[in-house]
Amino acid sequence: MTGILEGRVAIVTGAGRGLGRAHALELARQGAAVVVNDLGTSGSGEGASRTPAEQVAAAIRAAGGEAVTNGADVADFAAAEALVAQAVETFGGLDVLVNNAGFVRDRMLVNTSEEEWDAVVRVHLKGHFAMLRHAAAYWRREAKAGRPRAARVINTSSGAGLQGSVGQGTYSAAKAGIAGLTLVAAEELAPYGVTVNAIAPSARTRMTDGPFATKMAKPADGFDAMDPANVSPVVAWLASAEAGDVTGRVIEIEGGQICVEDAWRHGPAHDLGARWDAADVGPALRELLGRAAAPEPVYGARPAPAAQPDGARA
Template identity: 55%
Template structure:
């Protein structure tokens, strides 16, 4: 018996890297998988149906069930077709893993309009569109009395939650995805939908310039292997997982819970502030410790 037996999952950006590992493990755990991928370059240009189909063939060769889908997740009609692929092929939908992404790194002052728009579109809109399509199906199912126990796993990043030089577009989108997860949980909880976000750290074609080649430890464990991310995502996708509305850093064998934005200090008065008063009292806030608890 697999942990995901009977579950139908849509995984975006599943042709390569982290998404591919999600798809393979989900199928191994018994899920029927829609492998979505446009097959574009790391910057989002181009298209190739090959990577998604190859993952499907790997799953089928291992005895699993999967189907490829090449729809654009940033397009409303494409997102609807993506959900419809799961329904028409496997009869239902229980899990959505939003993973598709691209990079167009550039310092803010040199970033073009298109570099900003492309990254925001693929990451943030590319999460919203499939989520909305799936949520509408789950809302109707809940109203019809069907208990599907749906799960959504969104993909944020430490570049958004901690910040990273040269990635204002990517970081803004990834931070937005964490907020999208939290607010969507508030809205969709009544329909029984659970949403969580992960900020994964792994070696992929988007990060290979940073992580370099595989460096297994003395026991042969490679903490940067993208396959390390999949087990926690599969756990979040299980029908009885209790976690909801949370964001997690996942790397190697480590899973850490993020603390959302929190009020940690302040100043108060019983009247409207004057600038002179703020000049006298607000400056001390610059000296309040602001600890990000970086995991590296």
């Protein structure tokens, strides 16, 4: 199997199903040797099974590629370190890390339990950190030893993390954290030749079966805009040596559309040159808000009420 990733070694976490499966298959199709990681849990993070990862690895090998499996919990710090070591020991190095593993437990904030919060933040945010931390340590050692690698990290954020999503406060917070982590990691790892980007995919997976089932439904015919495989070519390019000048970006992908997110930029400002009096803050801040771009609507937000005629009351 040859392509833009020929000779490169990749880890894909959560690669047993959905987006991770599509990523692993596409990276292998482009020539990468792939460590297929999946804990094999349910959509809400319960249970474990090696079968999903084994099926993906078998499909890669059947197509002529190279793949091994790993069943580690990526949020287990020691297990994440062992996963990086497995890639290095099996294939002689590591060039690409695709952080994809995760699950959801949708709840409104007033109904979210501490256990649900901890579980979701752990697998998404800590899972990204643990894998990134150990992969980065390996790449730093290689660079200091005079063996720099054109390494690439592709994290997985979400529109929920960028614009928010009603009923997904925990998931949104974790995904927003991943976007912030991506920006910092891109800067810190640049001296070692490592790029770090994030994707915000929109696709049909177990995590979208609930609140977005209608939008994600498979069409009877024509282009399936919600097929997870639509996202993976972008991941493959970001994983390539060619993408060395692209870092610290969050890229949203839906169907055939690629969108570079433009969030958290400095907007209108007013410097008083002294400490503000609280009574003066309101008028100044309202003037700045009037000049700032309106925020993107939160997914699932109630539509704004229709304007009423003069004298009418809602």
